[in-house]
Amino acid sequence: MSQSIRAAIIGATGYGGAELIRLLQAHPLVQITSVISTSNAGAPLAEHFPHLQEIVVDILDVLDVDLIAGKADVVFLATPAGVSAGLSPQLIEAGLKVIDISGDLRLKSASDYEKWYKKPAASEEALARSIYGLSEVFGDEVKGSDLIANPGCYPTATLLGLIPAVEAGWIDPSTIIIDAKSGVSGAGRGLGLGAHYSEVNENLSAYKINKHQHIPEIEQALSRIAGKPVVTTFTTHLVPMTRGIMATMYATLTGEHTAEAFIEKYQQYYEGRKFVRIRPLGKYPSTKEVMGSNYCDIGFAVDERTGRVTIVSVIDNVVKGAAGQAIQNLNIMQGWDETTGLLFAPVYP
Numbered sequence: 001m002s003q004s005i006r007a008a009i010i011g012a013t014g015y016g017g018a019e020l021i022r023l024l025q026a027h028p029l030v031q032i033t034s035v036i037s038t039s040n041a042g043a044p045l046a047e048h049f050p051h052l053q054e055i056v057v058d059i060l061d062v063l064d065v066d067l068i069a070g071k072a073d074v075v076f077l078a079t080p081a082g083v084s085a086g087l088s089p090q091l092i093e094a095g096l097k098v099i100d101i102s103g104d105l106r107l108k109s110a111s112d113y114e115k116w117y118k119k120p121a122a123s124e125e126a127l128a129r130s131i132y133g134l135s136e137v138f139g140d141e142v143k144g145s146d147l148i149a150n151p152g153c154y155p156t157a158t159l160l161g162l163i164p165a166v167e168a169g170w171i172d173p174s175t176i177i178i179d180a181k182s183g184v185s186g187a188g189r190g191l192g193l194g195a196h197y198s199e200v201n202e203n204l205s206a207y208k209i210n211k212h213q214h215i216p217e218i219e220q221a222l223s224r225i226a227g228k229p230v231v232t233t234f235t236t237h238l239v240p241m242t243r244g245i246m247a248t249m250y251a252t253l254t255g256e257h258t259a260e261a262f263i264e265k266y267q268q269y270y271e272g273r274k275f276v277r278i279r280p281l282g283k284y285p286s287t288k289e290v291m292g293s294n295y296c297d298i299g300f301a302v303d304e305r306t307g308r309v310t311i312v313s314v315i316d317n318v319v320k321g322a323a324g325q326a327i328q329n330l331n332i333m334q335g336w337d338e339t340t341g342l343l344f345a346p347v348y349p
C-alpha cells in the first residue's frame with residue numbers, strides 16, 4: 001500500500017475549498033489535518049458546511065505557514081487571485097508541496113498575468129517552477145513537481161477538447177472560436193450583483209468578451225502544442241444553473257477529417273485516461289452527464305459544407321475544473337493511480 005499523506009486546505013469556506021474537503025475526506029491515501037480560514041479561524045467546519053459535519057477535522061485553523069508545515073505534507077490553495085503569488089513561495093520554502101487552484105501561477109509571463117488579472121504577478125522563480133497541471137496532457141511534468149498551477153475551469157474543458165486536434169494538425173489553430181458557458185458556482189461563494197438570483201434566473205448573459213483572464217491561459221497551452229503563437233476568440237456566458245461548463249468550439253479543418261476520424265483520434269489520444277470520455281457518432285454531452293464527477297465528456301460533428309468541426313466539451317467546474325483535477329494532480333505527483341479517490345459516477349438527474 002502506498003504511504004498516505006497529510007493535507008491542508010486554505011480557502012476553506014469557499015466553494016473550491018469545500019469541494020476539496022468533501023472529496024479528500026473520501027480519499028484512501030490522504031488525511032485532512034488542517035483546514036484553514038482567514039475569516040473564520042476557530043469556528044467549527046459544520047457551522048459553515050452542515051453537509052460536511054461528519055468530517056473529523058472540524059476546526060478551522062489560522063493561516064500560519066509554520067503551523068501548516070508542522071501538520072501537513074501538501075497544501076491546496078483555494079484562494080482568490082493574488083493570494084498564492086505571495087504565499088506559495090513561503091509554503092514551498094517550508095518544505096510543503098503546493099497545489100494552487102487559483103490563476104496566480106498558470107501564466108508563465110508575469111506581464112501577461114498583470115495585464116489580464118490586474119494584480120502584481122508572482123516572482124519569476126515561482127512562475128518558472130510551477131507546472132501547469134492539465135493532468136491528461138502534462139501529467140509527466142506533474143509527476144516530478146512540488147508546485148502545481150491547477151488549470152482554470154474554462155481552460156480545462158476547452159483544452160481537453162482542442163489539444164488532440166491541434167497536435168495532430170487537423171484544424172487550423174488561427175480559426176478557433178470558443179463559445180463557453182458556466183454555472184454560477186464558477187464565480188465563487190462571495191456575494192455580488194452578477195450572482196444575485198434575480199439577475200441570473202431565467203437569464204443568459206455574455207460577459208468579459210475579449211477580456212476574460214482565461215484567454216491567455218488557453219492561448220499559452222495551444223501555442224505550446226502548435227509550436228507557434230495561437231490567438232483565439234473566446235466568449236463566456238453565465239447560465240442559470242449551479243454547476244457545469246460547456247465549451248462549444250469551432251475550427252476550420254486542414255483536410256478531409258470526418259467526425260468518425262475525430263472520435264478515433266481522441267480515443268487514441270486519451271487511451272488509458274479514465275476521466276476523458278468520448279461520445280459516439282451523433283451524440284453530444286450535456287453538463288448534467290458529468291455533474292459532481294471528475295469526467296470531461298467530448299463529442300464531435302463535422303460539417304462538410306463549411307469545412308469546420310464542432311467540438312462540444314463538458315465538465316463540472318468545481319470538480320474537474322478545480323478540486324477534482326487538483327486531487328488527480330496530487331495522485332500523479334505521488335505516483336499513485338490518477339483515479340484514486342475520484343472514481344465516482346456523476347450525479348443524475
Ligand SMILES: NC(=O)C1=CN([C@@H]2O[C@H](COP(=O)(O)OP(=O)(O)OC[C@H]3O[C@@H](n4cnc5c(N)ncnc54)[C@H](OP(=O)(O)O)[C@@H]3O)[C@@H](O)[C@H]2O)C=CC1
Nearest residue numbers: 011013014015016037038039078079080102186188189322
Ligand atoms: N469556483 C470554481 O468553479 C473555480 C474556481 N477557481 C479558482 O479557485 C479559487 C477559489 O475559488 P472559489 O472557491 O470559487 O472562491 P470563493 O470565493 O468561493 O472562495 C475563496 C476563499 O478564499 C479565502 N480567502 C479570501 N481572501 C483570502 C485571503 N486574502 N487570503 C487567504 N484566503 C482568502 C476565503 O475563505 P476563508 O474566509 O475561509 O479564508 C474564501 O472563501 C479562485 O482563485 C477561483 O478563481 C478555479 C477553478 C474553478
Ligand SMILES: CC(=O)N[C@@H](CCC(=O)OP(=O)(O)O)C(=O)O
Nearest residue numbers: 102103152153182183186187213
Ligand atoms: C461564472 C464565472 O464567473 N466564472 C469565473 C471563473 C473564475 C475562475 O475560475 O478564475 P481563475 O481560473 O482565473 O481563478 C469567471 O468567468 O471569471
